Amino acid sequence: MTTEQQVLDRIERARRRAPRVREEHITLAHGAGGKATQTLVEDVFVGAFGNPALEPLDDGAVLELGTSRMVMTTDSYVVSPVFFPGGDIGDLAVNGTVNDLAVSGARPLYLSAGFILEEGFPVEDLRRVTASMSAAALRAGVAIVTGDTKVVQRGKGDGCYVTTTGVGVLDRPAVLGAAHVRPGDAILVSGPVGDHGVTVMLARGELDLAADLVSDTAPLHTLAAALLDALPGEVRMLRDATRGGTATVLNEVARGAGVAMIVHESAVPVRPAVTGACELLGIDPLYVACEGRFVAFVAGDRAETALAALRSHPQGQEAALIGRVEAAPSGLVLLKTAFGGTRIIDLLVGDPLPRIC
Amino acid sequence: MCLGIPGEIVELLPGRGDLATVEVAGVRRPISVGLLGPEGVRPGDWVLVHVGFAMSRIDEAEAAATLALLEGLGRAYADELEALADSDIT
Amino acid sequence: MRFVDEYRDGGRARALAARIAALCEPGRHYKFMEVCGGHTHTIYRHGLEDLLPRQVELVHGPGCPVCVIPMGRIDDAVAIAREPGVIMTSFGDLMRVPGGAGSFLDAKARGADVRMVYSPLDALRIARENPGRRVVFMAIGFETTAPSTAVTVLRAAAEGVANFSVFCNHVTIIPAIKAILDSPDLRLDGFLGPGHVSTVIGCRPYGFIARDHGRPLVCAGFEPLDVLQSVHMLLRQLAEGRCEVENQYARVVPWEGNRRALEAIGRTMEPRPHFEWRGLGFISHSALRLREEYAAHDAERIFDLPGVRVADPKACQCGEVLKGAIKPWECKVFGTACTPETPIGTCMVSSEGACAAYYNYGRFTRERVREATRA
Numbered sequence: 001m002t003t004e005q006q007v008l009d010r011i012e013r014a015r016r017r018a019p020r021v022r023e024e025h026i027t028l029a030h031g032a033g034g035k036a037t038q039t040l041v042e043d044v045f046v047g048a049f050g051n052p053a054l055e056p057l058d059d060g061a062v063l064e065l066g067t068s069r070m071v072m073t074t075d076s077y078v079v080s081p082v083f084f085p086g087g088d089i090g091d092l093a094v095n096g097t098v099n100d101l102a103v104s105g106a107r108p109l110y111l112s113a114g115f116i117l118e119e120g121f122p123v124e125d126l127r128r129v130t131a132s133m134s135a136a137a138l139r140a141g142v143a144i145v146t147g148d149t150k151v152v153q154r155g156k157g158d159g160c161y162v163t164t165t166g167v168g169v170l171d172r173p174a175v176l177g178a179a180h181v182r183p184g185d186a187i188l189v190s191g192p193v194g195d196h197g198v199t200v201m202l203a204r205g206e207l208d209l210a211a212d213l214v215s216d217t218a219p220l221h222t223l224a225a226a227l228l229d230a231l232p233g234e235v236r237m238l239r240d241a242t243r244g245g246t247a248t249v250l251n252e253v254a255r256g257a258g259v260a261m262i263v264h265e266s267a268v269p270v271r272p273a274v275t276g277a278c279e280l281l282g283i284d285p286l287y288v289a290c291e292g293r294f295v296a297f298v299a300g301d302r303a304e305t306a307l308a309a310l311r312s313h314p315q316g317q318e319a320a321l322i323g324r325v326e327a328a329p330s331g332l333v334l335l336k337t338a339f340g341g342t343r344i345i346d347l348l349v350g351d352p353l354p355r356i357c
Numbered sequence: 358m359c360l361g362i363p364g365e366i367v368e369l370l371p372g373r374g375d376l377a378t379v380e381v382a383g384v385r386r387p388i389s390v391g392l393l394g395p396e397g398v399r400p401g402d403w404v405l406v407h408v409g410f411a412m413s414r415i416d417e418a419e420a421a422a423t424l425a426l427l428e429g430l431g432r433a434y435a436d437e438l439e440a441l442a443d444s445d446i447t
Numbered sequence: 448m449r450f451v452d453e454y455r456d457g458g459r460a461r462a463l464a465a466r467i468a469a470l471c472e473p474g475r476h477y478k479f480m481e482v483c484g485g486h487t488h489t490i491y492r493h494g495l496e497d498l499l500p501r502q503v504e505l506v507h508g509p510g511c512p513v514c515v516i517p518m519g520r521i522d523d524a525v526a527i528a529r530e531p532g533v534i535m536t537s538f539g540d541l542m543r544v545p546g547g548a549g550s551f552l553d554a555k556a557r558g559a560d561v562r563m564v565y566s567p568l569d570a571l572r573i574a575r576e577n578p579g580r581r582v583v584f585m586a587i588g589f590e591t592t593a594p595s596t597a598v599t600v601l602r603a604a605a606e607g608v609a610n611f612s613v614f615c616n617h618v619t620i621i622p623a624i625k626a627i628l629d630s631p632d633l634r635l636d637g638f639l640g641p642g643h644v645s646t647v648i649g650c651r652p653y654g655f656i657a658r659d660h661g662r663p664l665v666c667a668g669f670e671p672l673d674v675l676q677s678v679h680m681l682l683r684q685l686a687e688g689r690c691e692v693e694n695q696y697a698r699v700v701p702w703e704g705n706r707r708a709l710e711a712i713g714r715t716m717e718p719r720p721h722f723e724w725r726g727l728g729f730i731s732h733s734a735l736r737l738r739e740e741y742a743a744h745d746a747e748r749i750f751d752l753p754g755v756r757v758a759d760p761k762a763c764q765c766g767e768v769l770k771g772a773i774k775p776w777e778c779k780v781f782g783t784a785c786t787p788e789t790p791i792g793t794c795m796v797s798s799e800g801a802c803a804a805y806y807n808y809g810r811f812t813r814e815r816v817r818e819a820t821r822a
Contacts, residue, residue, distance in 0.1 A: 007776040010783065011806060022788065025556040029543075202384075207565045208409075211384040276382025276448065280406070281539075281565070282360045284492075339671045340457040341494020346807055349787075350552075353539030354565060356360050356408055356588060357484050357512055359485055359591035359643035361669065361699070363450035374602075382448050389568060392594055392708045403450060405646060405699050408538070408588075409566025410595045412708070413646040413699050415450055420698035424453055427672060430679070431462035 019043050029350025033243030033289075036350050038252075057256075058177055059239060060104035062170065071106035073097060074165040080158050082125065084203040086196075086214030090132035092291055093162040095219045096242065098140040102221035103238035103294050105176045105228060106168030108140055113147040113164050118157035129160060140219035142166070172228060178256030180236040185325040186303035187261060188296045190223060190310055191216065191318045192269040193246050197288035198277045207354070209280065211273040218292030223315045227296060230309030234299040241293050244348065247286040249295045250333045251347045258330050263323035263345070266338040281354035286335075286345060288352065297325065361407040363415055366390070366398050379406055450698070454670030455493070463675045464498040470682040471502045478504045478634055478771050479681055482624060483641035484511030484797070485669050491804060493671040503678060506771035507794075507801040509623045509727060510641050512587045513540045514793040514800055516616055517723040518757035521546025524585050524614055527750045528559040534577060535561045536570035537585040544796055547757035551585075567599040567613075574603070574611035583746045584613045591643040593617040593735060594708035597715040600737065600744050614746035615736050618722065620644050621652050622733035626724075628660045632772040637681040639674065640666035642696040647712075649704025653692045661690055668696035715741055723756070726765030726793040760784070765792035768801050775805040782806060 019039040021030075029036035046054065053061040060073035077093040094111065101108040113133065117126065137144050144164075195216040202209050220240060228235055239249045246268070250261045270278075270285045278285045292315070298306040303321050310316030333345040364379035375391035377398060390398050390411045398404065404411035471477065481487060487507045490496060496505065509515055525546060528535035535551065542551045542563060555561040560580075564570050567584050574582035586596040596613055603611045620641055627633065640653055645666045653664045663684040667677035677695045684691060694700055715738060722734030737745040759765065763785065764778040775781055775794065785791035787803050794802035 004774075004776050007782050014782070014786065023553070023556075025553070027552050027556040029552065206563070206569070207386075208569065209384055209386045209565075272448075273383040276384040279362050279448065279451070280381050280384060280386070335494075337492070337494045338457055339455055339493040339495070339498075340460050341497040341671075343491060343494045344807070350543065353542055354563065355540040356538045356592060357488075357540055359483065359589060359641070361485075361591070361643045361646075363448070363699075365449070388566075389595075389598060391598055392705060392711065394705075394707055405643070407591055407643060408595045409568050410598070412591065412594075412643065413701065413705060416698050416701075420450060423676070423695070423698060427459050427463065427676060430466050431459050434462040434465050 027350070032348070032351040033248055034348035034350055038347065056177055056179070058104065059100040060106065062104070062175060069170040070167055071101055071104040071170060072165070072167050073100040073104070074163065075100060076161060076163040078158065078161050079200060081203050082129065082159050084200050084215055086199060087217040088129055088132050089160060089162055090129035091136045091217045093164045094133050094136035094140060094142070095217050096291060097164040097166040098142060098219045098221055099240040099292075099294070101166050101168035102219070102224040103176070103240050104168070105172055105174065105224070105238070106170050108142045108166055108168040108221055111137065111142050111144045111164050111166045113144050113162060115147070115149045116157055116161040117149065117151045118159050119151055119154040121159045126160065129162070136219065140221060172232075174233050174235070176235060176237045178237055178253045181253055181257040181259060181297045181325055182236070183259055183325050183327040184300040185236055185297045186300050186306065186321055187250070187263065187323040187325065188298065188303070188306055188310065188319055188321050189241070189246060189268065189293060190220070190296065190316050191293045192271050192274070193241065193290055193293060194270060194274040194278070194285040194288035196291040197245065198274045202277065207281070209277060211277060213271070213273050216290050216292035218315060220292060220294055220315065223310065223313050224294065226313045226316070227306060227309050231298055231302050231306055234302045235306070236297040236299070238294050238296050241290045241295055243289050245285070245287040245289055246295060247284070247333065247345045248347060250345065253297065254333050255331045260326040260329050260331070261323060261333040262326055262336065263333065264336045267320055267322045269318050269320045282356070283352040283354060287348055300324065359407060361405045361412060363403055364406045366400050366402045366404060368400060369398070377411075379404065379411070381406070451670060454668065454672040456672065459672055460498055460675060463672065463679060467503065467675065467679050467682060468500040470679065470686055471500055472686070476502055476504065477636050477682065477685070478506055479637050479639060479678060480506040480508045480627070480635050480771060481639040481667070481674070482508040482510045482620065483639070483644070484514065485641070485643065486639055486667065486674060487511070489669050489671055489674055495671055495674060498675065499678065506635065507769075509627070509724065509769050510589065510620060511797055511800070512589060512592070512618060513544055514797045515618065515724045515726065516541075516544070516587060517725050518546040519723070519755055520616055521550070522548050522757065523752040523754060525549060525551065525554045525559070526753050527583055527614060527746055528554050528561050530581070530750060532580050533560065534573060534580050534582045535559065535585060536564045536573060536582060537561065538587065539563045540797075541585060541587060545790065547755075567596050571599050571603055571608060571611055574608050578610060580610060582611050584611070585616070586613050587616045589618060589620050589641070589644045590647040590712070593716065594647060594705070594711045597711035600715045600741055601711065603744050604741060609743065612744045612746040612749050613737060615716065617716065617735040618724070619718070619733055619735065620648075622730045623724065623727065624656065626727055626730050627770050628656065628662070630770050632767065632770060634771055635662060636685065637662050638664040639677050639681070640664045640692070642666055642668050642673070642700055645696070645700045645704065647705050647708045650692050650694050650700065650702050657690045657692050663690045664692050666692070666694045666696050666700055668699065725759060726763075726769050728766065760791050763792040765794045765802075768794050775802040778802070
């Protein structure tokens with residue numbers, strides 16, 4: 001007779017095995033930022049490219065060049081539609097890469113831009129995209145210094161894809177990363193979550209939903225700097241909550257740091273229309289992408305200072321303290337629900353799908 | 358099964374069959390109100406929305422009655438706690 | 448949100464939880480089945496079990512249309528999706544559910560045009576916009592969802608949208624509850640009735656559960672206070688020796704149901720002689736198909752379906768889990784052959800299935816989680 005403990009041990013053993021991609025073909029889930037993406041990255045990419053700079057799998061790689069330290073990061077943007085309320089693929093491509101540098105603690109300096117254009121894409125639209133890239137670069141104080149263009153046949157792309165690579169320099173001595181997060185730390189978000197993801201979902205038009213929402217796409221380098229300056233050496237880690245949303249960031253950090261996260265549902269800022277859309281579609285705003293918000297982990301006794309520093313910045317006025325890091329149960333994110341219960345917030349396999357049941 | 362969300366009818370869409378615009382926390386969508394019976398709906402009515410259809414009208418009196426009942430259970434509990442505290446003879 | 452937030456109030460919940468604890472007879476264990484997957488979702492989402500005394504156990508029932516659809520039907524749907532010129536439309540829930548030969552997402556990855564819709568009316572719109580394509584709506588769901596499919600079929604027929612069809616997999620809840628009640632290893636003390644199904648069928652059809660099977664049923668709403676209040680109502684019935692059908696969700700559920708919705712179903716659909724449920728096997732008159740008059744919109748008649756039955760593996764004990772007879776970990780294949788990545792049975796398919804939930808979270812006992820979140 002097998003006991004419950006034996007069954008649980010068996011599951012733990014299975015979970016510790018190195019992740020392996022079981023699918024024969026790439027599915028959309030592999031790009032959604034959840035479990036499937038993680039498995040793909042760890043099995044296929046780390047398996048092929050593994051090296052010490054890559055392996056922390058943080059937003060940017062920290063590189064030593066002579067006496068200076070720089071951060072390098074890259075990201076591809078495939079948002080559909082290309083234009084949406086509050087932004088377009090151009091803002092997103094600049095801000096997203098600037099943010100990956102900013103949350104690594106770096107001062108963003110230079111960007112590259114690669115375009116994959118579909119035959120038939122209007123030049124006028126391309127001008128709009130490049131104009132917003134130029135404006136976003138100006139706002140973020142970076143220069144787009146190199147680029148590339150490829151055109152694919154009609155039907156083989158979705159209008160316009162953009163890839164940006166960014167480099168920045170680390171001026172501060174402290175290095176941020178999941179490895180520094182420890183029990184007792186406070187968890188903050190820099191603003192309401194889920195605006196971008198819901199805005200884009202509605203902008204696709206397939207769901208026939210309308211709301212007065214705009215994307216939160218924005219460069220976060222000055223907000224990040226404000227926080228880092230207010231708490232020298234006491235910010236453990238920052239991460240922008242993009243694909244997979246806040247829940248995915250919390251899970252990645254919980255696993256990376258071997259700690260638990262306790263988050264209070266009622267403390268997480270969510271705009272009413274984001275809540276409404278999520279209720280209608282049966283999805284959880286914690287899993288919805290942002291493009292101008294980060295999650296910050298700071299020393300526990302400095303939470304109020306951190307909150308004040310964020311709130312005194314125009315982009316952080318709605319920042320909130322949402323929870324605390326604990327020692328156990330290691331690797332888990334627990335949500336204290338507004339109702340008084342507790343729920344585990346796990347990584348999703350793929351995208352949050354609208355559900356009817 | 359069957360995700361259903363309360364929404365407020367904000368506009369009827371004449372000329373579009375039995376469609377009406379419903380609003381849930383500022384999010385609007387056209388839905389069919391054809392299942393709701395001959396008396397129809399008016400702006401300001403609340404309905405339960407499921408897969409783009411109004412499935413039933415929300416009965417405000419019943420909603421208030423349920424809340425009153427919950428309130429009553431809570432009050433009775435608070436009274437008991439108080440009574441318990443009062444009876445503390447240590 | 449009105450009619451939502453007031454039923455999620457933590458303060459009221461604590462008071463209600465205390466009333467529930469006070470109603471429990473010392474030493475007695477209560478097992479209530481929430482028939483509906485929506486309730487299961489509410490229970491997990493709000494962490495409701497933390498508020499219930501340990502004497503009260505909630506058993507997750509068969510009311511998740513995504514979980515109970517047999518694999519052979521998914522394979523049929525995937526076969527339709529892969530026909531040339533077809534646009535398959537489906538609710539998001541079903542996209543990831545695997546048949547014997549993969550899911551809709553896999554089919555999409557191999558080139559099939561599978562699109563997610565929010566409403567069957569959206570599928571009809573896609574058909575109107577793509578007159579050169581054959582647009583199929585994958586219809587799943589209980590009586591809550593069947594009327595929307597019915598109205599869409601009626602509209603397609605009236606407008607003559609000839610390229611629109613429905614692959615009908617609608618199921619009905621009463622035969623499934625009957626199947627559970629008839630099982631010899633039944634250990635349930637009462638039911639939380641499916642609130643949204645009841646907006647359509649009303650509360651009368653549950654009468655036999657109290658009358659013939661001696662189990663109380665409370666038709667329950669979907670906010671956490673609704674569920675707690677329904678548990679309280681069940682316990683009160685047991686304490687007072689009553690056994691009735693009660694309606695906790697009267698703000699939404701009329702006792703008589705929705706006559707128009709039932710008429711729409713009746714006009715377009717008829718019961719199938721029998722239908723297979725994943726985990727429960729074949730159940731007579733438990734599903735609906737389109738009537739002959741609507742053959743032009745019936746994907747089952749239009750397309751040549753493989754129609755191959757994929758049997759649940761013999762070792763799979765989902766049926767017993769669904770009936771509350773065994774715990775997930777007691778199943779022979781749990782955690783070995785059957786995992787969330789490679790689900791064998793219905794309870795592992797959806798993240799809210801009893802086995803998937805236990806696999807993901809069960810290793811952390813309530814006590815450990817409570818300890819971590821105290822303070």
